[in-house]
């Protein structure tokens with residue numbers, strides 16, 4: 001390998017790739033990131049912008065590490081000191097209550113508080129009459145692309161090279177990832193980390209056999225409500241849409257930061273026409289926040305969640321190929337969890353212990369067949 005070859009090549013300049021790059025470079029590794037478009041071009045720059053508890057014990061540690069990294073991130077990123085609170089609402093209290101009770105039993109620190117229709121309206125006067133709900137003590141709104149850009153800036157400051165407009169594919173020879181292939185030719189690397197969101201499986205296994213991550217496309221619309229809510233608001237029922245057999249659909253959410261609100265969202269396997277879907281999003285939202293019916297949409301965007309088959313990210317080395325690592329599959333909570341996952345993957349690349357927990361280990365979906 002040439003003395004200028006990076007120790008680590010990272011494919012993908014989203015939150016996962018940029019955070020791994022920053023942590024590795026700050027630990028002294030020579031790092032090169034390949035991003036086919038531009039930093040934060042995927043979901044990492046186009047999401048709803050809420051950092052929220054993942055409601056999964058297997059991910060609580062990753063979430064806490066993420067928050068710790070966000071507290072000290074800098075580079076234009078500021079973590080809100082206190083959560084805004086998430087208000088989960090629905091038309092049928094009987095459907096919401098068992099979910100609330102389960103969250104209360106598993107995560108009492110979120111203080112899930114049941115609210116009747118009057119309490120829902122008192123908490124957020126913009127909500128429609130007659131809704132039931134519960135409040136969770138989590139949810140910090142941040143600008144959608146800020147975290148990814150800040151990690152990219154930290155990676156550059158620590159000496160990492162970020163190549164934009166550079167699509168790359170890992171190349172395996174003799175059971176080892178030794179280089180990446182780009183339009184400019186092949187570039188050697190000591191290790192390759194694939195952090196390419198929903199496009200990760202196709203890069204890792206071109207045979208099509210290994211497919212533990214699939215896209216769930218979401219459309220969101222930005223609006224400026226005259227009386228925006230303080231809480232993030234979510235329609236109850238997202239669990240069904242996120243389960244592997246969940247039907248494609250549409251579920252209301254509203255995240256507000258500095259007076260601007262993001263209305264979400266759809267869940268579909270194919271890339272939607274964002275402009276075409278926006279009116280349906282707003283119509284659905286108006287059932288919960290009536291003022292949405294009369295509020296013009298400022299902009300719309302679509303992006304793909306990298307959904308894993310069991311709802312948890314795939315982190316660390318892939319079995320059967322030395323030097324090939326994955327950081328992908330964060331589904332609806334990649335901005336929230338990306339930095340904590342990146343810490344685990346960077347430590348794995350550097351050969352540090354402890355090992356990645358089996359429920360997050362990329363190896364749990366078996367062996368891939370790389371190019």
Ligand SMILES: Cc1cc2nc3c(=O)[nH]c(=O)nc-3n(C[C@H](O)[C@H](O)[C@H](O)COP(=O)(O)OP(=O)(O)OC[C@H]3O[C@@H](n4cnc5c(N)ncnc54)[C@H](O)[C@@H]3O)c2cc1C
Pocket residue numbers: 011012013014015016017034035036037038039040041042043044045046047048049050051052166167168169195196197198199203216217218219220264265303304305306327328329330331332333334335336337338
């Ligand atoms: C509508 C919506 C709202 C969301 N809201 C939230 C939220 O409020 N909070 C939250 O925590 N999460 C949210 N998410 C989820 C979050 O956005 C994702 O989980 C996260 O951004 C995934 O990050 P990533 O780095 O894994 O992938 P991506 O952001 O998709 O990045 C992958 C990158 O890889 C690049 N790439 C692909 N192939 C190649 C190649 N061959 N060579 C080089 N580069 C390549 C792509 O261009 C892309 O930039 C939301 C998602 C959606 C769809």
